[in-house]
Amino acid sequence: MTEKESPYNGIVPPGVWPPQHIESDEALLPVPYLNNPPSVIPIDMGRQLFVDDFLIEHSTLCRVYHSAKPHEASPVLVPETELECNQGYCPVAAPFNDGVWYDPEDNRFKMWYHAGWFDGTALATSTDGLNWERPKLDVIPGTNAVVAPKASYQRDGCLVWLDHQAKPEVRFKMFLYFRWSQGQSGFVYTSPNGIHWNEHGQTSRCGDNSSFFYNPFRQQFVFSIRESWSYRARAYRESAEFGQAARWEDQQKVKWARTDRLDLPDPLVGDRPQLYDLNAVAYESILLGGLGIFYGPQNPVCAKIGRPKIIDLQLGFSRDGFHWHRPERSAFIACSRRWKDWNYGYIHAAGGLCLVVDDELWFYYGTFSGQGSNLKPGETGSFEQNNAMYAGGNTGLSTLRRDGFASMEANSKGGFLTTRPVVFSGKFLHVNIDNPMGMLKVEILDLKGQVIEPFSAENCQPVQTNRVKTRINWHGAKDLSPLTSRPVQFKFSLCSGKLYSFWVSPTASGASRGFLGAGGPRMSGVVDL
Structure with a gap:
């Protein structure tokens, strides 16, 4: 070592790192x-x-x-602009992972978020974390978008990281997943200001809603790779360099995380729970994991009824950067499951997971209501994912006592x-x-x-x-x-x-x-x- x-x-890591003992069954990890x-x-x-x-x-x-408690100001961001309203199909103004960070260089909260379903990647800023402004930027003039997609490219998942140790020109890092008529892939970017981004090419093959984080305890960038070896599950790839972490051969990634037999179905749905998301950040002396646990229904059912999937946010804790201790299987932040609520379902934790605001931890997340679409239940627009189940994306905020x-x-x-x-x-x-x-x-x-x-x-x-x-x-x-x-x-x-x-x-x-x-x-x- x-x-x-x-x-x-x-904690001394094993001789073989990352560990390669994760199985595909439902046993406890x-x-x-x-x-x-x-x-x-x-x-x-x-x-x-x-x-x-x-x-x-x-x-x-x-x-x-x-568990975290919803802030009384929630939702703190809802679809309002032309970009966010998505021509009435699926209005969204919510982190789809993306990221919420506090930038000490200009003393601002900064939120990168999904603006209009499968449409824009935008930036909002705030001085207090509650009241958000949409700056007019020059990437797509007249909007707060920070990425101008290529023709016919539609964005999916995203994650933004503020790297305080990096050189100024690459201070911000981003993973952005696109779909287009001939394929789909993740791409990586860097930026000096979080507004103007330089593309550095495609990642290796991964699923949508893959993401990444930096583990300062090991000084490694880690890609959380969505795979299907246990329904929805995660593989692990690390490297000290961001660009290298984004590309791998099969032998350079290992099975990492999944649900297990302690993850019980939602009694109102009945589907087997799956690991939809896994984002992480260093908090004090541990690695804090935000696990999106998917309870169903499956996509065809949700599309037919025009309602979002049910995903709650649970927490995991790691002291070695790989193994997750999940002692509490109830929701840390739960979707309401009540139709017409702003937070009905489909929660995605924001990249960065939590901010320290005085004596509290603040957790931002995207959540979907299924409201506000001009598409009827079962009706599909110009592409497969253009369905009312993805409408009404709002940004929520929940809080917890510091260390709580x-x-x-x-x-x-x-x-x-x-x-x-x-x-x-x-x-x-x-x-x-x-x-x-x-x-x-x-x-x-x-x-x-x-x-x-x-x-x-x-x-x-x-x-x-x-x-x-x-x-x-x-x-x-x-x-x-x-x-x-x-x-x-x-x-x-x-x-x-x-x-x-x-x-x-x-x-x-x-x-x-x-x-x-x-x-x-x-x-x-x-x-x-």
Whole structure:
């Protein structure tokens, strides 16, 4: 293993990478690092989340997973312009993956989205993430389109990535899937500003709704390739270079992700669930996956009745960049399934997945109502996908407490959580805690389970608050510098509260050195420094 690939969290990748053990059946997919965690876990990078048992040696607390809540401003973008209204066939103004990012260079939220079904790729901007403007651009004069399709080309899926580490001229990267009379393919682009794009040719063969992301933990671009080896499923291809990641021989990609026997049919539909989408982003110390789970009906049925497919967004969590832990199979963001609702079905998470906005995570997504088409149910326009099932594409926004994917909770009787042995170089322990009517104390133990003075529960200043970042202090200790580079265990004693995360920061202000999804206001990039 090279220094560049050294494990930030102690998980040593297998000798064969990427792994090649994923089968096509319905068995549960393995997560090897949960069965064999490191003996000592480095925690210098990012807030440490309780989404699994990786960090936990003993606990009497109860883990609770949380879903995102729709923002009251949703939908934040609906079809209005001539381009979006699609001549009345299938009005759409929604990310079909595409991307929503915060750009610190001009302090704007930026949304790339599907404008008019199988029609445009457009850009909207915002200062607050709620009220969006459509700038008049020069790509297709008089519109906010950023790509001028070739004659007879119709766009399908797309993903846009803001690469903060890239040279200025290739700061933005895009995958865009086109269909035309003689075929279909993905194409890759780069741009200095997200408006004017340079095409770099076709990708290797992949299905529509393929996508990509950058994994900063491994410093690799990863293409999430849609395939059909398990109905709808995903293959994996990585490379340090964007252009190389977009092209592969068969032996350079491996089976990666699919649904399994814990994915149950929607009782109102009855079809076998399938993995429709898989997008990812680095958040704090983990790779966060947005999985679009398709419940049906199949395309011919939806076309006949003129209603969108049912797709919910679930989450997966990965600490090695390949294996996904999926502990919660209920929807993180659910389509309503209620006819005439703006979010009836067909959810697609935006590229970048989430933004950090003050104390919240914001999740943008496209969703379809099936409303507003001049096509009748069962009627098809000038091409196969021109059907009312793809009408009424809107942009939704849902929110979650920062780090709020899972909490470790205690009632009034109290409980405790002891971490596995960890090692750090920082000096200040911080937690994300909700216990205004309770109490939290922390003690630090050696590997024999003995308290390291003065870091005892008795010396710990009790915490009673509801904050996404609060510092833990002990009487008789300025900071944790005497413990740096020494394996220790934290023991959290909690009463009437919810513990979301902990981390040891090099600064008293609590910077985590972790990743921030698609960025956010008052952030200089996508790392918490």
